[in-house]
Amino acid sequence: MTSAQQDPEAPGSGSGPWIDTSRPHAARMYDYYLGGKTHYEADVKAAEAVVATLPEVVTAARANRDFMIRATRTLAAEYGVRQFLDIGSGIPTAPNLHQVAQAVAPEARIVYTDNDPIVLQYAQALLRSTPEGRTAYLHADVTDPDSILRSSELRTTLDLDRPVAVSVNALLHFVTDEADPYRIVSELLRPFAPGSFLCLSHGIADLPDDGTAERADDVIGIYRRAGTAFVPRTREQVALFFEGLELIEPGLTMAHQWRLGNGPGKRLPPGALTLHVGVGRKP
Numbered sequence: 001m002t003s004a005q006q007d008p009e010a011p012g013s014g015s016g017p018w019i020d021t022s023r024p025h026a027a028r029m030y031d032y033y034l035g036g037k038t039h040y041e042a043d044v045k046a047a048e049a050v051v052a053t054l055p056e057v058v059t060a061a062r063a064n065r066d067f068m069i070r071a072t073r074t075l076a077a078e079y080g081v082r083q084f085l086d087i088g089s090g091i092p093t094a095p096n097l098h099q100v101a102q103a104v105a106p107e108a109r110i111v112y113t114d115n116d117p118i119v120l121q122y123a124q125a126l127l128r129s130t131p132e133g134r135t136a137y138l139h140a141d142v143t144d145p146d147s148i149l150r151s152s153e154l155r156t157t158l159d160l161d162r163p164v165a166v167s168v169n170a171l172l173h174f175v176t177d178e179a180d181p182y183r184i185v186s187e188l189l190r191p192f193a194p195g196s197f198l199c200l201s202h203g204i205a206d207l208p209d210d211g212t213a214e215r216a217d218d219v220i221g222i223y224r225r226a227g228t229a230f231v232p233r234t235r236e237q238v239a240l241f242f243e244g245l246e247l248i249e250p251g252l253t254m255a256h257q258w259r260l261g262n263g264p265g266k267r268l269p270p271g272a273l274t275l276h277v278g279v280g281r282k283p
Contacts, residue, residue, distance in 0.1 A: 019117045024226040026174055027116045031091045033061035038091045038118065046226050053218045056273045063255040063265065063274040064170050064201050065093065069100050070263040071199045071279050075165045076104035079248075079281075081197065083164040084110045085154065087142050087188070088171035091118065092125035097167060098135045106132040111154050115141040142171060143179050145187040163195035163282075170275065172241070173203035176229045185241050194282055200241055201255055201277040203232035212273065238276040245280030252278040 024046035028039040032047040039047070050057055075081040082105055086097045089112040101108040112126045112135065123137040138153040148154060158164055166188055175181040189198060207213040216232065223230040239252055250258060255274040256265060268274070 019121075024228075025116060025118070026223065026226075026228050026230075027090045027114070027119060030061060030170065031093070033058050034065060034093055036091060036093055038122065042226075046222060049222050050219050053222070054212075054215045056212075057219070059266075059268065059272065060255070060274040061170075063268070063272075064277075066263065066265040067201055067255040067258050067275075067277050068097065068167065068169050068199075069095065070259050070265065071277075072097050072100040072165070072167070073104060073263050074259060075197055075199070075279070076101045076108060079197070081163055081165045082108045083158045083162060084108065084167060085148075085158065085164055085188075086110060086112045086167045086169075087114075087148065088168065089114045089119065089126065089137075090116075090170075092122050096126055098126065098129060098133070102130045102133050106130040109134045109157050111136045111138060111157050113138045113140045113142070113148055115139065142168070142184060142188075143175065145184050148188070149191055160191055161193055163197070164192045165197040165199055166192065167199045169199065169201045170203070172200070173231050173233065174229060176231055182240055189245075189282060192282065196282040198242065198245055198278075198280045198282070200238075200279075201275045202238045202241075203230070204235070204273065204276055205232035205237070206234045207273065208271075233276075235276055238278070242278055242280040245282055247278055247280045252276060 021040040022042055024043045028043040029047040032039045032043055084097060084101055098110040101110060120139050126137050127135050129135040134157055136153040136157040138148060138151050140148045140151065172181045175184065185198065189196065207216055220230045235252065255277045256268045256272055258277050260267065
């Protein structure tokens with residue numbers, strides 16, 4: 001049993017949204033990859049099956065987390081961003097985005113969104129803002145961007161006349177082509193002021209022909225059997241999310257290669273498999 005199951009105050013033990021612990025969930029599997037404790041037996045079994053098939057996933061998860069920290073710090077320190085919208089925030093893992101941003105600018109404001117009930121149960125950890133700043137949590141689904149943009153949580157926390165950094169990390173590879181992830185990103189960015197940013201990371205589909213692609217297909221199958229679509233995309237496909245935006249240096253690259261000198265991150269071999277990442281500015 002995991003610590004979440006042992007804790008009598010854990011999600012699913014009383015009040016709050018009902019959580020199905022019998023089926024794996026992508027957010028809780030990601031928590032397992034990061035060495036967290038907020039997951040259940042079904043999540044562990046599925047995550048261990050993924051790791052056994054594609055061990056690189058653990059390195060990729062850590063690289064993605066470190067990219068979020070570096071990108072947030074860069075936008076706050078070098079570009080003066082003081083407002084962040086973190087979509088698909090996932091289970092709280094220190095440092096959370098608001099802790100990174102407010103370490104640079106205590107007055108920073110952050111809105112978190114996710115649609116996993118377990119994240120809602122732990123959302124209090126995302127609301128511990130500095131006195132000068134503010135954080136809010138919204139239970140919403142990225143496939144319905146209007147529900148995010150019209151929410152009182154967003155409208156009362158962020159000033160839409162000032163730039164906002166929209167962070168969509170390790171999320172859109174769970175959105176199928178039928179749901180049109182490009183439309184979703186376009187709609188999410190539309191109401192925000194010029195000078196806003198898109199910070200994005202995405203699972204990769206352009207894999208070497210050394211057996212890695214076949215192993216990745218097996219991982220897709222593990223997620224599918226758990227009830228979660230997993231749609232990795234090529235570098236060219238990920239680049240389409242940034243159409244109309246100005247990519248800041250170093251452009252579209254791998255998570256472990258994005259401004260490594262700006263914060264945490266492990267130096268990996270050039271050919272390491274992590275995620276496609278980029279940060280684009282709205283003109």
